[in-house]
Amino acid sequence: FLAFYDKGKLKKIEVSGDHQPETLADVPRAKGGDWSSSGGILFARDEGLFQIDADGGGERVVTTLDRERGEVSHGWPEFLPDGRSFLFLVRSTQPERTGLYLASLDSPGRTRISNDYSRAVYSRDGYLLFARDGSLFAQPFDLRAKQLKGTAQQIAANVKYHPGSDGAFDVSDNGVLIYRQTEGLPVTRLQIVD
Numbered sequence: 001f002l003a004f005y006d007k008g009k010l011k012k013i014e015v016s017g018d019h020q021p022e023t024l025a026d027v028p029r030a031k032g033g034d035w036s037s038s039g040g041i042l043f044a045r046d047e048g049l050f051q052i053d054a055d056g057g058g059e060r061v062v063t064t065l066d067r068e069r070g071e072v073s074h075g076w077p078e079f080l081p082d083g084r085s086f087l088f089l090v091r092s093t094q095p096e097r098t099g100l101y102l103a104s105l106d107s108p109g110r111t112r113i114s115n116d117y118s119r120a121v122y123s124r125d126g127y128l129l130f131a132r133d134g135s136l137f138a139q140p141f142d143l144r145a146k147q148l149k150g151t152a153q154q155i156a157a158n159v160k161y162h163p164g165s166d167g168a169f170d171v172s173d174n175g176v177l178i179y180r181q182t183e184g185l186p187v188t189r190l191q192i193v194d
Contacts, residue, residue, distance in 0.1 A: 001054065003041055005030035010043055012054065024056045031075030032119060037083040040105070044075040049088060051105065063088070063103060063110065070094040076119040085146065087113075087120050087128075100130070102146055113148055118161060123171045131161040136169055136179055158182045 001012045004021075008028050011021040024041065031044035040051045042062065049063040065071040070093035077088040085104045090112070092098045100120055103110040114120075120130040128141040128148060136159040139152035160180040161167035168180035 003033065003035055003054075005033075010041070010052070022056065024054075025050070025052050025059060031073065032077060034077050034079045034086065036079045036086075037081070040083075042077040042079065042086060044073075044077065044088075046073070048074050049077055062105060069097050071097070078119065078121050080122050080143065080146075081124065087122070089117060089119065091117070111146075113146075119167045121169070121171055123175060123177075124173055125175055129155075129169065129171060129177070131159055131167040131169070134161070134182065135159060136167075 002015055003010065003012045005027060008026060009023045010025040010027045010033065011023050013019065013021040025043065027043055027045055029046060033041060033043035035041050035054065039054045041054055042049060042051050048061060048065055050059055051062050052059040063074050065074065071090055072093060073091045075089050077086050079086045084106055085102065088101055088103065090098060090101050098115070098117055099112050100114040100116055101110045102113050116130050116132055118131040120128050122128055122141060123138070126140055126143070127138040129136060129138050135154045136156040137152040138155050140149040142149050156179055158181045159167065159169055160182050169178065171177045
């Protein structure tokens with residue numbers, strides 16, 4: 001199956017295309033989402049993050065905005081390999097609270113792990129990938145300790161992204177990286193990076 005947003009709805013469709021899309025949830029403004037290895041889909045609404053079973057049942061609240069901390073949005077969730085822990089962005093009117101956070105479906109707490117305000121994805125070779133100032137960076141991430149290590153290294157320039165939201169990049173389970181370059185460059189092409 002493939003999950004996607006269409007006209008304010010979260011939907012799924014069989015990759016074969018043999019059936020019509022099935023609506024799973026109402027999502028007026030799409031702010032990213034991810035499908036875990038355990039079958040749940042994590043998605044963002046204006047009031048926080050939610051999880052829904054892939055069959056469309058069991059919708060539940062995962063995070064809510066903390067207004068005392070100035071939070072105005074949660075978005076762009078990405079599961080870690082355990083299928084329970086996930087990364088997401090928090091935007092706040094208090095700059096020291098804006099950034100990349102780590103949380104789990106198993107507990108209500110969350111931890112700010114970076115002040116970078118970019119969607120992030122985990123690469124199975126132990127790196128967290130994120131955009132900063134139009135470039136793609138990789139930084140070692142300790143999966144057991146659930147924290148960044150070392151320093152971030154630039155791995156690609158002129159990567160398409162919107163500060164504080166989505167980035168046009170992803171990495172597969174076998175380490176293949178795909179990204180989109182910014183407009184205005186003479187040639188746009190896909191590049192494979194090991």
